[in-house]
Amino acid sequence: MPTYFVRTFGCQMNEHDSERIAGLLEAEGYTKADDADAADLVVLNTCAIRENADNRLYGTLGQLKHAKQRRPEMRIAVGGCLVQKDKGLIIERAPWVDAAFGTFAVGELPALLERRERTGVPAFEFREQTEVFPSALPARRTDPFHAWVAVSVGCDNACTFCIVPSVRGPQVSRRMGEILDEVGALMDEGVVEVTLLGQNVNTYGRDLDGRPLFAELLRALDGVDGLRRVRFTSPHPHDFTPDVIDAMASSSVVCEHIHFPMQSGSDRVLRRMRRSYRIERYLAWLEQIRDAIPAVAVSTDIIVGFPGETEEDFAGTLAAVERARFDSAYTFRYSVRPGTEAAGMDGGVDPAMVAERFDRLVAAQERISLERNQAAIGERVEILIEEPASRKDRRRATGRTRTNKIVHVPGAGRVAGEFVDVVVTGAHPHHLDALPA
Ligand code: SAM
Numbered sequence: 001m002p003t004y005f006v007r008t009f010g011c012q013m014n015e016h017d018s019e020r021i022a023g024l025l026e027a028e029g030y031t032k033a034d035d036a037d038a039a040d041l042v043v044l045n046t047c048a049i050r051e052n053a054d055n056r057l058y059g060t061l062g063q064l065k066h067a068k069q070r071r072p073e074m075r076i077a078v079g080g081c082l083v084q085k086d087k088g089l090i091i092e093r094a095p096w097v098d099a100a101f102g103t104f105a106v107g108e109l110p111a112l113l114e115r116r117e118r119t120g121v122p123a124f125e126f127r128e129q130t131e132v133f134p135s136a137l138p139a140r141r142t143d144p145f146h147a148w149v150a151v152s153v154g155c156d157n158a159c160t161f162c163i164v165p166s167v168r169g170p171q172v173s174r175r176m177g178e179i180l181d182e183v184g185a186l187m188d189e190g191v192v193e194v195t196l197l198g199q200n201v202n203t204y205g206r207d208l209d210g211r212p213l214f215a216e217l218l219r220a221l222d223g224v225d226g227l228r229r230v231r232f233t234s235p236h237p238h239d240f241t242p243d244v245i246d247a248m249a250s251s252s253v254v255c256e257h258i259h260f261p262m263q264s265g266s267d268r269v270l271r272r273m274r275r276s277y278r279i280e281r282y283l284a285w286l287e288q289i290r291d292a293i294p295a296v297a298v299s300t301d302i303i304v305g306f307p308g309e310t311e312e313d314f315a316g317t318l319a320a321v322e323r324a325r326f327d328s329a330y331t332f333r334y335s336v337r338p339g340t341e342a343a344g345m346d347g348g349v350d351p352a353m354v355a356e357r358f359d360r361l362v363a364a365q366e367r368i369s370l371e372r373n374q375a376a377i378g379e380r381v382e383i384l385i386e387e388p389a390s391r392k393d394r395r396r397a398t399g400r401t402r403t404n405k406i407v408h409v410p411g412a413g414r415v416a417g418e419f420v421d422v423v424v425t426g427a428h429p430h431h432l433d434a435l436p437a
């Protein structure tokens with residue numbers, strides 16, 4: 001039987017799509033290989049969000065070229081956002097690629113591979129809109145206890161730095177009944193946690209007849225038998241309506257964690273980014289969320305070095321970080337994405353200055369993350385075991401709290417997918433230590 005290996009770059013939507021790619025290939029009779037070197041077919045699911053994602057892809061393709069020289073029968077397929085962005089360019093730059101498929105053509109992979117064999121030349125397929133929701137395709141999930149469930153694809157916003165709307169298209173939501181049917185079927189397979197996915201997940205339903213709302217979806221999931229945890233990503237701060245907050249607060253399954261991407265603490269920069277809020281508004285929303293859900297943990301995204309960012313703007317970001325006291329933050333150096341509005345803006349920030357600001361931001365956030373984690377010492381919490389024992393330390397298992405914090409516990413006897421009550425004994429910026437309660 002032929003073997004495959006899928007390598008995923010980028011966000012959770014790509015992880016979701018990769019599980020579908022694996023599912024499709026297994027339905028065609030492929031089995032999973034342990035690594036790319038041994039596989040008959042290597043699939044790269046790419047990301048275009050920042051420039052280093054481009055560089056990493058072309059670096060990986062360079063390595064695969066050598067592997068293919070040694071094993072000419074090996075096949076290489078490339079899919080995802082970078083393919084959607086670069087279209088035929090990928091085959092021009094890497095003619096040893098056998099198949100390329102855009103974000104709307106995940107389901108085409110088996111047909112493309114077949115066409116490649118029949119014609120002897122690379123096959124590719126790009127579409128400009130979703131015809132088959134990838135969730136409708138078979139999945140081979142990485143963790144049997146967890147499932148990604150796409151509720152929408154695409155994004156109707158136009159943040160000036162972001163390439164997502166141009167590679168994932170406008171928002172298209174799935175019907176609520178279809179989502180609930182999928183979740184029901186997942187329960188029968190033993191899944192206990194689902195993560196709802198959408199590029200702008202909390203505007204779910206806006207494009208559907210009857211305009212079902214994200215809050216309604218959260219409420220409907222509360223009644224699903226067997227479902228223990230619901231997460232969602234990635235939301236836009238603007239769309240955390242009181243109704244969504246209320247649905248979260250009253251639900252027993254929606255986890256006490258929100259991702260609340262701030263991007264910048266300077267109103268001038270937020271305006272140039274075309275983010276719809278200003279920083280005081282953002283911080284006020286955060287306060288409302290914390291009032292309604294006292295146990296909530298908050299993570300964020302912040303971009304440093306957006307065109308025109310001054311030292312004063314950056315000081316605004318640092319001040320906002322101090323006031324917001326996020327549990328964690330994904331921090332990014334601004335990366336020019338050709339075709340986006342910000343790519344045409346002047347005021348590029350000197351890379352050395354960006355690096356220096358970035359380090360200051362990370363240091364501030366690490367201190368705050370540590371302080372927030374230290375506050376959890378002594379608390380009794382439920383964790384879901386994700387890794388029975390890590391590769392680094394065979395005696396240590398890793399789980400996650402409802403608040404999305406990584407927890408290390410003694411590993412003996414722990415099984416992935418099991419819930420354990422623990423008492424937090426130690427804190428670090430990015431994880432907690434705990435002992436069984
Ligand atoms: N939809 C989400 C939102 O509205 O916040 C974000 C999706 S994007 C995949 C994830 C994060 O990548 C963004 O929140 C932003 O911080 C970062 N990002 C996007 N474009 C970027 C760029 N050109 N340079 C640096 N970071 C970027």
Ligand code: SF4
Nearest residue numbers: 155157158159162164
């Ligand atoms: Fe990109 Fe998110 Fe803005 Fe949409 S809302 S354009 S995905 S950053």
